[in-house]
Every structure is written in structure tokens, then in C-alpha cells.
Amino acid sequence: MRARNKGLPFFSKKKSETLFMIFGALFPLLQFILFYVCVNGNQIILAFKTYEDSGLAAFAGVDNFKNVIHDMLYDVVMQKALLNSVVFFCASFLSIVLAIFMAFFWWKKVWTSGFIKILALLPNLLSGPVFVMIYRYTVLDFLPGVFNNEALGELLLPPVSMWTILIIGFILGLGPQSILFFGAMNGVSQDVVEYSKIDGFGVRHEFFKLILPAVYPTIISYTVIALAAFFTNYGLVFTFENVSADFSIRTVGYSLFVKIYTAVGYYDYPYAAASGLIFTFITIPFIFGTKYVLEKIGPKEE
Amino acid sequence: MSKQIHKKHENRIKNVNYLFAISALLLMIIFALAIIVPMLWSFLSSFKSELDYSFYPLKLPQAELGGWQPDNYIIAYKIMYVAIDTAEGGSRYVYATEMLINSVIYAVGCTLISLFSHIIMAYICSRFKSVFGKIVYGIVVVVLTLPIIGNLPAELQMSKTLGVYDNPIGIWVMKGGFFSLYFLVFYAALKAVPRDYSEAAEIDGAGPVSIMVKIILPMIAGAITTVALLVFIGYWNEYYTPMIYLPSHPTIAYGLYQLEWNYIKYNTTPVRLAASFLIALPLLTLAIIFRKKLVGTISIGGIKG
Numbered sequence: 001m002r003a004r005n006k007g008l009p010f011f012s013k014k015k016s017e018t019l020f021m022i023f024g025a026l027f028p029l030l031q032f033i034l035f036y037v038c039v040n041g042n043q044i045i046l047a048f049k050t051y052e053d054s055g056l057a058a059f060a061g062v063d064n065f066k067n068v069i070h071d072m073l074y075d076v077v078m079q080k081a082l083l084n085s086v087v088f089f090c091a092s093f094l095s096i097v098l099a100i101f102m103a104f105f106w107w108k109k110v111w112t113s114g115f116i117k118i119l120a121l122l123p124n125l126l127s128g129p130v131f132v133m134i135y136r137y138t139v140l141d142f143l144p145g146v147f148n149n150e151a152l153g154e155l156l157l158p159p160v161s162m163w164t165i166l167i168i169g170f171i172l173g174l175g176p177q178s179i180l181f182f183g184a185m186n187g188v189s190q191d192v193v194e195y196s197k198i199d200g201f202g203v204r205h206e207f208f209k210l211i212l213p214a215v216y217p218t219i220i221s222y223t224v225i226a227l228a229a230f231f232t233n234y235g236l237v238f239t240f241e242n243v244s245a246d247f248s249i250r251t252v253g254y255s256l257f258v259k260i261y262t263a264v265g266y267y268d269y270p271y272a273a274a275s276g277l278i279f280t281f282i283t284i285p286f287i288f289g290t291k292y293v294l295e296k297i298g299p300k301e302e
Numbered sequence: 303m304s305k306q307i308h309k310k311h312e313n314r315i316k317n318v319n320y321l322f323a324i325s326a327l328l329l330m331i332i333f334a335l336a337i338i339v340p341m342l343w344s345f346l347s348s349f350k351s352e353l354d355y356s357f358y359p360l361k362l363p364q365a366e367l368g369g370w371q372p373d374n375y376i377i378a379y380k381i382m383y384v385a386i387d388t389a390e391g392g393s394r395y396v397y398a399t400e401m402l403i404n405s406v407i408y409a410v411g412c413t414l415i416s417l418f419s420h421i422i423m424a425y426i427c428s429r430f431k432s433v434f435g436k437i438v439y440g441i442v443v444v445v446l447t448l449p450i451i452g453n454l455p456a457e458l459q460m461s462k463t464l465g466v467y468d469n470p471i472g473i474w475v476m477k478g479g480f481f482s483l484y485f486l487v488f489y490a491a492l493k494a495v496p497r498d499y500s501e502a503a504e505i506d507g508a509g510p511v512s513i514m515v516k517i518i519l520p521m522i523a524g525a526i527t528t529v530a531l532l533v534f535i536g537y538w539n540e541y542y543t544p545m546i547y548l549p550s551h552p553t554i555a556y557g558l559y560q561l562e563w564n565y566i567k568y569n570t571t572p573v574r575l576a577a578s579f580l581i582a583l584p585l586l587t588l589a590i591i592f593r594k595k596l597v598g599t600i601s602i603g604g605i606k607g
Contacts, residue, residue, distance in 0.1 A: 021432070025426055101329065108322075110327065112331075116333065119338065127538075128559075130578040133575060133577075137344065203318055235542070277451075291447070
């Protein structure tokens, strides 16, 4: 008679390990229940509420969702914010592509790559306000004078300032991403690299056949992260403009963040919660679809 | 004939290699200039008077306009403040020293608690063959993949209800989750440690806590140190969370951010730039000491499943 497959225990067959797992996981799981499950549950409840002037909550049905959808379809300000979010996402994706090349250059130990790696750390080390001040009060303030071109003065004025913020975000994001891709590239066996050199293959083969497959999971991870941030991207715009960014440069994430940050009482919370739920439902299929496509078309390691 | 084809192939490879080298150098030079030029320019400007900065932006400090002004750094430290509401209904100013203390409390506390959660859960999932571990791993992957957008209002409400709002220890708890890519980093690192070590320790009578603390964790000390550094730096530089959840305990990063919007005497552009470098100094020092760990070999890998 075939022995039964007993399968895995829920915790452990050993009492000491079971106790260790229970007590070890207690705080993290409690934290997860409170600050993930309950918070997201609260978001769903909040999306169906409305707050009166008195501060009391009432059931709002689907009014908040209707308002959000109405704004998405007819409100010019929201539509512009959505468009800006698309632009920011595209910039994130371009940043990923460039970061891969930069990491590859480091991996190939191109001249000055050691020094550049140290520089690439700086955006990780210094806070957003530091870099914003550095760029604002040097390059951006004095470019018109340096190049004798008054038009460059518009770099800090909307709507051009959105592109300025985008480019600065691009520069600041490039370094840290490159470091992580570089870490992934270091996992490629040097023997395989040597064999490809002996076989007479050049840089292009190295990159597309050896390196790209090795970092492809990291590319997928970063693309998923960039997609997930599609509707939440607000950091750099807020750092540059505080709460008074012009409507032409706002992203969806910025608009929602400022709505809550400047809120007096809970009046605007239900609208923001409903927006969040709608955007979540829009983003999820994109994420899974993109992940599926990227995994399907991705390179295979040789 | 085959020699000709071989030579053509070799030349093509050489051309691609040259193109690669040139484009690599160009990209790195542009990137380096984009970081170095504004930083050096700002550093130079931080030692100038306002007039000197306005009239001679690209020159060294001019003697007739005040010359070198290292006092800007002292002024920057003195004028950085955030106005907060007090429990009695009034308001008071929080200055740089108190903000620095708040930053230390916030960054160190959040780092330790976050590391604890990540490591313990990664350890449980990777070192024990259990259904529980598989469930937790699956939940982490799902949470990392599925973004929940716009939960700030819900989280704010919850934090006020639970009493963690405007409470540094409460915020540590709030930040004590394990749903970040660092879980995957620790999971991979712990999984790579052979079971032989744990088994040998068990035979010698060691319990699970001893095995983890004395044997397994020291073997991934490099990864722990690097992640700890990155997490600490992130919390030190972060100003959104303290701004929203710790309004009475502003951190130095928030203080710097507020400096840009505080229109007071002595708050000139060179002073603001001096403040930026003052804030950056502790982290730059940390980076120089731990530079090899920071440019480490952490790979976030892929989110599979």
C-alpha cells in the first residue's frame, strides 16, 4: 500500500519551532492586520460615506464613485492630471531603460564607472528638498543669464515646470535604479562571460544574451512598481511646489495628496477614498497584464 | 572567402564596441555633470552673501560683497524652525536641535522595528517548511504586486482612532510592516544559508532563537547592514510621513523643507543652500564610511508567482 502523503505541518512538527513562529510572527501579523487589512477595509467603508458640516458621517451610497467618474470624464483639471500621470509613468519607464544601460557600463568597468557609482548613491543619500534647492537655486535660476536666453526662465513656470520636474526626477532616479540593476548583473557567472569572449561574441551579444536575461526579473519588478505608482506619484511635484502647484502640472497622486493634506476635518476623505478604489481597480489588470506580457516576451538565459 | 567573412565579423564587433564605449562615456559624463555641477555650484553659493550670489553666481565669493560667509551655516541652523500647535491651543516653534532629536528617534526606531519585522518573517518563511510560511510568502507577493491607491485618508483616520497619530512610538508600530522588497532580499539571503548549520546546532541542543541569532543571522550580516543603512537613510530623508503623522514632532528633513517656505529675515538663498548641506552632512559621512556596503550586490530579483 502506498504511504500517505502527510504534507507540510501548519507551523512545525517541533513544539519549540511552533512557539518561535507564533511569537515571532505576532507583532508583524498584528501590524499587517491593523495597518493593511483594517486600513484598506476602512478605505472601502469611507468611500461609501459622506461627512456633514457638523462632522457627522452619513451613508452616501455610490455618490462618491459617481463624482470621481464624472470628474474623470468631464473635469478638465482631472483629465490634465491623468495625462500628466501618464507622462510621469513614461518617464519612469525610460529611466528603467537608461538605468539598465548605465548599470551595464558599470559592469563592463568602463572608464570612470567606479566614480560614477559613488555619485549615483547621492540621490539615495540626500533628501528631496536638498536636491530641489540645489537645482532650483543654481541651474534653474541662472540658466537664462548663463545662456543669455530669457525663454529659459520659463523652466520654473508652469506648464514648462512639469518637464523640469520630470527631468530632475529622471536624473535623481537613474542612479539608485542603476545600482540595483548592477547588483543583479553581478549574478552573471564570469565563466559564461569568458566563454562568450572566446567564441568571439562582442558587447551586443553580451548585453542581449547574457545580461538582459539575468536582470529581466528586476526589470519586471521595476515596471510593476512604476505602474503601481501611476496614480500615487506626487513626491517631486509636492517638494517643488508645496500645495500650490498649478493645475497644468499636477498629477493624480499630487491632487489627491494635497486634497487630504489641506483638508479640515474629514469632508474630502470619502472622495479621495473612492478615487483610490477606482484607480486601484484600473491599475490591477494593467499590472497583471503587463507582468504576463513581459514574462512571455522576455529573453531567456542562454 | 571564410577569412573575409571572419574579418568582416571582427570589424563589426570592433565598431559596436567603439560605439558602446563612446555612448557609455557620454551617458556617464552627462549624468556626472548633472549631479556634480549643481552640487558644487550650490556649495560655493552657500558661502556667499545674497548680493554676491545674485550678481556673481559662477564666481568665487567677492570680497567687496562680503567675501566668504561661513556664518551662513550657523544662521541656517538657527533659523530652521517649524511652528506647531500645542495641546493648550497655542503654538510654539520647534528649532533645529529638537528636530534633529526627532529625526534620530524617528529614523532609528522605524529602522529597527522595520528590520525586525522583515527579518523575522523572512526567517520564518525561508527556514521552516510550513504551510504558514507559504501563506505569508504568498501574501507578501500579492501585497507587493497589488497597489492599494489612495488609502491615505483611511490610514489617517485609523491612526487617530488607534492613538498612533502624532505619537513617535505609534509611528514605529505603523512602520513595522514587512511588505517591502527587502522581505524578498532577506528571504533569498536566508534561503541560501545551508540547513546543515541549523541541523548541527539543533543536535548540540540549540533552540530556534539561538540558532537564528547566533548562527544564521551573522551569516547574512552583510545584507542586514546594507538594508539597515538604506532603510535608515530613507527614514532620515523622509519628510512626508512626519509632516502628516507627526505634526508635533517635526524632523530635520521637514524643517529643511519648511525653510523654503518661511519668509523671514536672514532666510536668504545662500543660507538655504547652507541648510541643505548641513542636513546632508551626517548622511554623507555615513556614506563615506559604508560606501562599499551601499554599492553592494543587493538584487531585488523578480516577483514571481
